[in-house]
Amino acid sequence: MRKMNNNLIKKVGRDDNLMDRLFLLFTKNGYHSVKVNRIAKYVYSIMQSEENVFIVKVYKNYYEAKRVSLIYKKLSTQMFQYTIYPITLSNHEEIVNLTNYYAIIFPFFCNGNVPNFSKESSLKIATKTVFLLHSALLKLPYLRRLAYPINIERKWSKRISLFWKMRECIRYYIGKDVYDEILTLSIFILNLKLDQSNECNDLLHGDLVPHNFLQIDTRCFIIDLDNLSQGPISYEYSVLGQHILNENKWDSKVLFNLEPFTQLKNDKFFWYCMLFPNDLLREWEHFWRGNKATNTDAVEKLINYTIQSLKERHEFVEYGKNMVI
Numbered sequence: 001m002r003k004m005n006n007n008l009i010k011k012v013g014r015d016d017n018l019m020d021r022l023f024l025l026f027t028k029n030g031y032h033s034v035k036v037n038r039i040a041k042y043v044y045s046i047m048q049s050e051e052n053v054f055i056v057k058v059y060k061n062y063y064e065a066k067r068v069s070l071i072y073k074k075l076s077t078q079m080f081q082y083t084i085y086p087i088t089l090s091n092h093e094e095i096v097n098l099t100n101y102y103a104i105i106f107p108f109f110c111n112g113n114v115p116n117f118s119k120e121s122s123l124k125i126a127t128k129t130v131f132l133l134h135s136a137l138l139k140l141p142y143l144r145r146l147a148y149p150i151n152i153e154r155k156w157s158k159r160i161s162l163f164w165k166m167r168e169c170i171r172y173y174i175g176k177d178v179y180d181e182i183l184t185l186s187i188f189i190l191n192l193k194l195d196q197s198n199e200c201n202d203l204l205h206g207d208l209v210p211h212n213f214l215q216i217d218t219r220c221f222i223i224d225l226d227n228l229s230q231g232p233i234s235y236e237y238s239v240l241g242q243h244i245l246n247e248n249k250w251d252s253k254v255l256f257n258l259e260p261f262t263q264l265k266n267d268k269f270f271w272y273c274m275l276f277p278n279d280l281l282r283e284w285e286h287f288w289r290g291n292k293a294t295n296t297d298a299v300e301k302l303i304n305y306t307i308q309s310l311k312e313r314h315e316f317v318e319y320g321k322n323m324v325i
Contacts, residue, residue: 018044021099026046031046034046045108053107053110054105055106056104056106057104057106057226058103059103060102064102065095066095068226071143071225071228072085075137075225078140080132080133080136082132082219083221083222086105106223109214111217112216112221113215113216115210115215117210117244118248125219126213126215127260129221130205131259133205134203134233134236137202143228147204148227150230152196153190156190157190159281160183162285163182164183167183173303182281185277185317189276192324194324196269200233202232203229204228204235205225205228206229207227209239212224234273237260237270238273239278241261242274244258246305246309250315266323271323275321280310284306287299
């Protein structure tokens with residue numbers, strides 16, 4: 001792991017502006033020409049030069065930062081080579097004290113990209129990496145005490161409730177018929193209440209979305225283990241499966257030609273999770289919470305994505321219903 005001078009753990013004042021605080025943190029420790037950018041809530045990039053870039057993840061309390069740090073430390077004991085580990089300070093700590101916040105610093109790889117899920121070669125590399133991650137997590141039962149339990153029914157119910165709350169806004173953009181089709185499918189799948197008692201309570205990444213994959217040449221890395229969870233592995237693969245199918249016009253042949261999806265082809269619970277339009281509800285939730293209504297490009301992109309994805313999955317949904325009913 002890369003190391004950084006332990007002077008980074010110095011407190012740098014009580015300015016509540018995190019970007020200013022991070023700038024001070026780096027400049028006071030010899031990093032000149034530092035540029036700080038906010039990538040997402042509590043996620044920042046810090047650039048000293050084009051070759052020297054860091055990602056800083058900020059946490060509101062020490063215990064959450066320590067939890068994430070422990071996840072990476074335990075995973076490293078399995079010699080897992082397919083994630084980006086935090087930078088270790090010279091005092092063997094990974095957590096930076098920012099007075100009212102705590103931060104973990106990661107190296108940033110400028111030559112990395114999100115895998116192209118429409119390319120077979122990229123898909124094979126990405127899905128193999130997921131399999132290797134799950135295999136490594138199986139050997140780390142200690143991490144169960146750090147994992148968030150997944151309650152699928154509760155998660156889906158909350159998404160449906162928010163989708164209903166946003167109905168006037170969403171109907172305005174995509175029309176009543178499209179909205180009703182998504183809502184009807186969501187409630188239909190939720191009400192099936194498939195028995196989960198036979199499903200394993202595995203350790204899961206917890207957020208297998210494309211931007212948490214990083215492809216560098218012929219290697220793929222899985223990043224952002226903050227949402228380490230415990231639940232059915234079929235559910236985790238369904239989240240990834242929806243992203244893969246959205247990039248391949250919901251062609252099931254593409255999905256089931258990939259390992260481990262080949263082994264899930266007749267898995268009833270996997271189909272149950274795949275049929276729930278979690279991807280569509282999630283995108284509209286992000287749209288709502290992110291206040292993106294004023295961003296014309298974002299609105300148009302989401303409208304097109306919703307209508308196109310719903311249209312392309314019709315055949316898949318009809319076949320899947322026969323699998324779960």
